[in-house]
Each structure stands twice: as C-alpha cells, then as structure tokens.
Amino acid sequence: MHILFLTDNFPPEVNAPASRTFEHCREWVKAGHRVTVITCAPNFPQGRVFEGYRNKLLAREIMDGIEVVRVWSYIAANEGFARRTLDYVSFMVTATLASLRVRRPDVVIATSPQFFTACAGYLASRLRRAPFIFELRDLWPESIRAVGALKQSWMLDWLEKLELFLYRKAAAIISVTNAFKRNLTAMGIEPGKIHVVTNGADLSLFRPRDKEGELAEKLGLTGKFVAGYIGTHGLAHGLETLLDAARMLQEEGQHDIHLLFLGDGASKTALTARAAELKLANVTFLDTVPKADVVRYWSLLDVSVIHLRRTDLFTTVIPSKLFECMAMGIPILHGVPGESAEIVEDGRVGLTFEPENAEQLRDRLITLSRDRQLAKELGANGVEVARKFDRVHLADRMLHLIEGSLFADVGAQRQADEPGKTIQETLI
Incomplete structure (x- = not known):
C-alpha cells in the first residue's frame, strides 16, 4: 500500500504533530508499506527555516525510509492570526499541487490541528481518486474561539462549516481522544467512521534515566527540586x-x-519579560533543542507541569507530553481537567490541580518536593501506564484502520458503479 500523508509539521521540528506523524510513518515503512509525506520547510515555532534547509518550491529527502516532499509556503512565526492563516493557505495550495507528482497513492491522510492541511488532503484525494482520511488532533477552529485569537465570529462560523464539510467527506476520521469522537457524533457525523488512536510515546527514546549531572550543574540546578514545562509556549x-x-x-x-x-x-x-519584571530567580528559560536531546532535559525534572487555560474545549484534549512524562518515570502535576486528568488519576501517575490556579500549583509543588517517596511512586506508576501507549502498537492500530477504511471505500465505490454486486465480489 502507498500512503500519502500531508502535514505541515515534520522532523526536525519537535512538536507533537511532527513526532506522531514521523513515528507512525516510520512503523508503516517497517511493515512493508510505501509512505510519502508532503510537508514544508521546518520552521516551527520561531518562523525561521532550520539550518540546512531552504524554503524551496520543491525538495525531496528520505528519512528512515519515508519519502519526504517539502514544498514552499509563506513562513510566519506562531503568532498573529492573519500571517499564520496565510502560512496555512499557502501550504494548502502547494501541497495540493505537489500531490499530483506523487505516484499512485492508495490512500491520502491529512492531519490537523489546522484544517487547511485537511483541505489539501481532501483536494489531493479527489485529484488522485483515493480515499481521504482525516486525522483529527484538535477541534479547530473551536480552539481559536477558545483562546480569543480571532474576534470576527462570521469567519469562525464559516470555518466551522468547512470543518463539517471535511468530516462528512472523509472516508474515516481518526481522532486522538474519545472526547473528540463524542463531539463529532453530536455534530451529526456518523460514529461508525470515527476511530480513536490516542497519542503515545516512543518507548525506545523516552524511558527512565538518571539525571545528567553536568547539564544540571551547567544550568545551576544542582541540589534543586526541578519542576519543568517542556513544549510549545502558546496562547492556549x-x-x-x-x-x-x-x-x-x-x-x-x-x-x-x-x-x-x-x-x-x-x-x-x-513570559520572559514577565519573569524579569517579577525578578524571579527561581525560573530558567531555554530554547527548543533537537528531539534526540530533549530526553537529557527531561532527565533533569523531578516533576513535570502540564497546563492549559481554563475552557471547556480543553477538557476534550490529551496533551501529548503526558505520555512522554510517564514513559520517563517523571511524576506529573496536571492542570487540564477531563479525559487526560482521568489518565493521571486512574493510573496514579501524578497530582491534578485546577487550571489557572497558581495557589494549588504551588501547594502541589511543595507537597512533592517534601514527599520524595510519593513522587517516586507516582513516577514508577507512570512507567507502567506508559506501556499501554507505546507508539509502535498505536501505529499498528492506525494502520489496520487505514486498511479497513481503504477496503470499505473501494468496495462502496465499485458497488455504486456496479449495483447488485456485494462488496466482496467487487474487490475480486
């Protein structure tokens, strides 16, 4: 099977969409399938092309057996709605055109969070006459409304109509949370075509390890109880x-x-300006590091803090860093209610606190800094729970869903062309 995957984030970028897509595609190649990824020049989140890359009209490379096609896009930092939208729309156009140069894909998959990529996936699927699968990582544009990044409600209403169109046209929707599935079902989307494959962790990379003493000393963290936030510093x-x-x-x-x-x-x-204004001597900011080096910084943490703003929408999400924390054996302070909090509480992998409640966060930090045995137990529980979210198994599950959707889509199309035949007969 030849899988064509469209995503505007891919390694060497290190955010959650890039990691999930790469790790799934890598496993599909290992399973004997051909995988082509259409993406753009790596630039997230600073809006600067990474060293060694150029924002060319078209470039190709092979990464762990994956054929990666990089197309030109208007590059903007992860800030400012208008410029980001231009970034997204430009990628939609060039990715759609690039799909015409990909040889005979059997299925087209496109991933959110921003669904102009999904628009490109749908257009590519029509042009190439292949089933379209929508991987749903975020309820966009609802998340825009939740953080107040766009004030024009008429535009959000139009985007939501486009969102529904894409859901209905998809042969299958693969959601990262059960809450997303419930949300789509409430919108009237057929529940039978919505499947859940959660995020997870690459357990070959994220596993318990000792603190890197030299790195801790270099950062002035020796002897400190280190609470860390690792990930995108966004509005949400x-x-x-x-x-x-x-x-x-x-x-x-x-x-x-x-x-x-x-x-x-x-x-x-x-954030850095605010920390300077408050003269916080107990805060350190570091820039993004390559994926392979992230584990060195995870190793410094005595506890990981996961937090999103207080809004009903975010009760439906599961931050991907939750799985990496668990796999590393790091106890978690979790400020995101909903499905992700249930994982934390049911697995006893950390302590929860109310989002935007600094007093509760402070209290939880003091609790774990004083009760090291509790912290150790929570971390050990995390390692066990993480086994259920091994990226290898999740990639295999998604592959089976893709194959099932491909079978169903081809059968339905041929049955429409030749009424009276069963799906099995049309596929012989």
Whole structure:
C-alpha cells in the first residue's frame, strides 16, 4: 500500500504533530508499506527555516525510509492570526499541487490541528481518486474561539462549516481522544467512521534515566527540586500561572524549588519579560533543542507541569507530553481537567490541580518536593501506564484502520458503479 500523508509539521521540528506523524510513518515503512509525506520547510515555532534547509518550491529527502516532499509556503512565526492563516493557505495550495507528482497513492491522510492541511488532503484525494482520511488532533477552529485569537465570529462560523464539510467527506476520521469522537457524533457525523488512536510515546527514546549531572550543574540546578514545562509556549497553555506559582514560592522562601521552561512559541517573549519584571530567580528559560536531546532535559525534572487555560474545549484534549512524562518515570502535576486528568488519576501517575490556579500549583509543588517517596511512586506508576501507549502498537492500530477504511471505500465505490454486486465480489 502507498500512503500519502500531508502535514505541515515534520522532523526536525519537535512538536507533537511532527513526532506522531514521523513515528507512525516510520512503523508503516517497517511493515512493508510505501509512505510519502508532503510537508514544508521546518520552521516551527520561531518562523525561521532550520539550518540546512531552504524554503524551496520543491525538495525531496528520505528519512528512515519515508519519502519526504517539502514544498514552499509563506513562513510566519506562531503568532498573529492573519500571517499564520496565510502560512496555512499557502501550504494548502502547494501541497495540493505537489500531490499530483506523487505516484499512485492508495490512500491520502491529512492531519490537523489546522484544517487547511485537511483541505489539501481532501483536494489531493479527489485529484488522485483515493480515499481521504482525516486525522483529527484538535477541534479547530473551536480552539481559536477558545483562546480569543480571532474576534470576527462570521469567519469562525464559516470555518466551522468547512470543518463539517471535511468530516462528512472523509472516508474515516481518526481522532486522538474519545472526547473528540463524542463531539463529532453530536455534530451529526456518523460514529461508525470515527476511530480513536490516542497519542503515545516512543518507548525506545523516552524511558527512565538518571539525571545528567553536568547539564544540571551547567544550568545551576544542582541540589534543586526541578519542576519543568517542556513544549510549545502558546496562547492556549496559560503559562502565566506557572510564573505566578514561582513568584509565590520565591516570596515564601521556598528557594529549593526551581521552574525550568524549555521551548518556544507565541507567548515566550511575554513570559520572559514577565519573569524579569517579577525578578524571579527561581525560573530558567531555554530554547527548543533537537528531539534526540530533549530526553537529557527531561532527565533533569523531578516533576513535570502540564497546563492549559481554563475552557471547556480543553477538557476534550490529551496533551501529548503526558505520555512522554510517564514513559520517563517523571511524576506529573496536571492542570487540564477531563479525559487526560482521568489518565493521571486512574493510573496514579501524578497530582491534578485546577487550571489557572497558581495557589494549588504551588501547594502541589511543595507537597512533592517534601514527599520524595510519593513522587517516586507516582513516577514508577507512570512507567507502567506508559506501556499501554507505546507508539509502535498505536501505529499498528492506525494502520489496520487505514486498511479497513481503504477496503470499505473501494468496495462502496465499485458497488455504486456496479449495483447488485456485494462488496466482496467487487474487490475480486
């Protein structure tokens, strides 16, 4: 089978969509399938092309057996709605055109969070006469409405109509959460074509390891209880709450607790300015590092903080870093209610707190810094729970769903062309 996958994030970018897509495609190649990925020049989230790459009209490379086709797009940092939309639309156009140069795909998959990529996937599927599968990673544009990034409600209403069109046209929808499936079903989407394949972790990379002493010393973290946030510093993440907790800890003399931030995003400049204004000596900001090096920084953490702003929409999401934390054996302080909080509580892999509640976060940090045995138990539980979210098994499950959707789509099409024959007869 030849799988054509469209995504605007792919390694060497290190965000969740890039990691999931690469790790799934890698496993499908290992299973004997041909995989072509259409993406753009790596630039997320700074909006600068990575060293060694150029924003060319068309470029090709092979990555772990995956044929990667990179197309030109208008590149913008992960901030400013108008420029980001131009970025997304330009990729939609060039990715659709590039799909015409891909030899005989059997199925076209496109992934959100922004669904202009899904638009390209649908268009490519029509042009190539192949089934279209929508991988749903985020309820976009609902997430735009939730963070207030766009004020024109008429445009959001139009985008939501486009969203429904794509759901209905997809041969199958693969969602990353059960909550997303319930949401789509409530919209009137046929539940039988919605499947759930959660995020997970590459257990060959993310596993328990000792702290890197030299790195800790270099960053001035030796002897500290390190609480870390690793990931995108975006509007949705509400990281001001973490700075408020750090301010309280500093004012109360809890000097042994230190907060480490690693990553980039639309809010990072404001966050670093806020930390400087508050004169926070217990906070360190670091820029994004390559995927292979991220585990070195995870190893420094005594606890990982996961947080999103307080809004009903975010109760439906499961932050992908949750699985990496568990696999590393790092206890979690989890400020995201809903399906992800159930994983934390049911597996006893961490403690939850209310989103945007800095006082509760401060209290949980103090609790785990003083009760190291509890922290150790939570971390050990995480390693066990993470086995259920091994990326290898999840990729295999998604592959079976793709094959099933392909069978159903081809059968339905041929049966429409030759009424009276069964699906099995049309496929012989």
